[in-house]
Amino acid sequence: MDRSCFSDQAADALFPEVPFADERNRYLHHCATLGARPEVLRVKRSELLWIARHLGPEAAAGVGMAELLPIAQARQNIHGAATAIRRVIDIGRPWLKFLGWWREPTVILLYQTQLDRYVAWMRDERGLTPSTVEQWGRRAGRFLLWCEQSNHQLKDLKAEDIDNYIATQGAGRWGRVSIAHVASALRGFLRYAAKETWCSARLAASISRPRLYQQESLPYAPDWSDVQKMLADVDTDRPRDIRDRAILLLLAVYGMRRGEVAALRLDQIDWAGRTLRLFRLKRREAQIYPLVPSVAEALARYVDTVRPPSSCREVFLRMQAPRRPLNVTSIYSIANRRFVALGIRAAHRGAHALRHACAVRLLAQGDRRPSWTPQHRGNKCLRQGEHGSSS
Structure with missing residues (x-):
């Protein structure tokens, strides 16, 4: 990569009085190694130059929003763009956190x-x-x-x-x-x-809590026909849709929690043995499930064609730099975005709603036993997903 994309050497020559050149260059190089595009690095370089010119020599002792916001407002007054404040904050705060200089507001409770x-x-x-x-x-x-x-x-x-x-x-x-x-x-x-x-x-x-009745919240789940619409909506060649389809299938077919999807690692997928090893959060132990062909195809397509090279072992990564693993909030947003885009009406419109849809479908097809062995439950749910998730 052209080092001019993230080096401040030219800027330092023009503005020799601007401090923190080494700190800026280290951060921009860090962003480049995480996959930031050259045009993104140029924007970061420009904003960091502005921020560095307005930071005091005591910045290493800690910078908070009280110091960063006036710098951002001054940038907007000169730049004129309505997004200038947001851009300075969005670029400056990660830089300061990278350096260990960011001072989070602290709220100390009496207790x-x-x-x-x-x-x-x-x-x-x-x-x-x-x-x-x-x-x-x-x-x-x-x-x-x-x-x-x-x-x-x-x-x-x-x-x-x-x-x-x-x-x-x-x-x-x-x-x-x-x-x-x-x-x-x-x-x-x-x-x-x-x-x-x-x-x-x-x-x-x-303390007495309200009594909750078994299955009282099942109507909160979307119909399986709505789940199929969501899966069909992401059955495209767009990279983001390829990733999202694999995520939605895991939620709807296996009934995985969003935390389990976010934590899924590459070594949990046994391609040769056609199995998926899940660490269920409540059971605190690994369970082996058959790898449904439709899910295997979606995962393989994402890993082979979309997932960027990374040292991270988690399966699902951000589409843009920094290429970090997705968190539980991102998994929720992926599902919620599809609910909203398709106008699907449901009391809950997130990742857990798809888990409910899997459970409702099991009950609708007659499996009402109070408990299942892990292997039986996995096989039955996956057989249903095999027929219901094709789109």
Whole structure:
């Protein structure tokens, strides 16, 4: 690659007073190795030159949004483009993070120490999955922030305070399922808090969550005919559609969670043995499933023709630089984008809705047993996907 795409040597010759030349060049070279196109690198080089001219010599001590935003606003005043502020921030913040100079805004809770200990206990002693630790920690953090803002002390909390929290925070926002999840998270935290003598031992027992009935949320799933429309919509030669089709098939045919799709690695696909080895988040163990021909074809097409060369072992990568693995939010967005584009009406329009569609289809075809062995469940679901996913 032409080093002029990411080198600031010419700019340094014209503007010798501009600092941080080495820091800019290192970052641009890093972007180039991640697959950034030459035209993108030129834009980054221009914006970094502007940012560097306005950073003070103490930038290495930390730069936050309070310092970066005025630099971006000054750029817009001169440049005149409405997108100038956003461009400076979008380019400047990753550069500063790369250097370790970015200073994130910190919100320290009054009960931050207690929250940190609770998160560590869930992770290290209970061995909960990272997703569960993050969700329960986030819900406990919101509750502790409410306690702080409403002047409630943990040691003085009463049952009516919990009711008040759910009533005021959930009004117009939380449905029965959400309230049930919040209640479970609060009960778990308050049990731990009681064990640590931070609050009354009777507080957790006073929390009653709404009763959720088995299969009550099944209508939230889209019809299988809508799933087929989504699969047909991505059956094109466009690189992004080739990738998205493989992702949607994994969600709809195997009933995978979005975190399982994002974490799927190349070595989990046994092409010769025609099997797929999945690490199910809830079971915390590997399960072997037959590799459905339609899914195998979609995966092979993506890996062979679209997936960029990368040292990452995850199957699904970003289409643009930096070529990082997709995260769970990206998997949700891929599914949601298809729901919206096709106008499919469903209560939930994301990756988990396709998992529900797989479950609904199993039930509709008569498999109502309360439990399945992993291999039987995989074979049956995949047989159905083999006939239903062709488009």
